[in-house]
Amino acid sequence: QVQLAESGGGLVQAGGSLRLSCAASGSIFGINTMGWYRQAPGKQRELVATSTSHGVTNTNYADSVKGRFTISRDNTKRTVYLQMNSLKPEDTAVYYCYFRSAYGQYWGQGTQVTVSS
Secondary structure (H helix, E strand, O other): OOEEEEEOOEEEEOOOOEEEEEEEEOOOOOEEEEEEEEEOOOOOOEEEEEEEEEOEEEEEEOHHHOOOEEEEEEOOOOEEEEEEOOOOHHHOEEEEEEEEEOOEEEEOOOEEEEEEO
């Protein structure tokens, strides 16, 4: 059974930084996409950033986080990271990691990020 374990969330003041990590365990092969989504109270889950690898790795960011957040991945460790800088109160949400392979898609349990003003 595949499990995604997130870490790194917490409470930070506006302007601060956090780094999220998400590691996969279990039988998961051929991961092509790793990413992060978030869901704020009363809102739909939205894409934050994705990293897709088909030989060449391409990244994609929500406009709201471009220039502040950076997604990276370590394929050997089956881990994806999200470096979040210059955090704003509107970044407050539960952040979910997401993996997709040719055999399925998987979600983490979520980690809370709270940015105080």
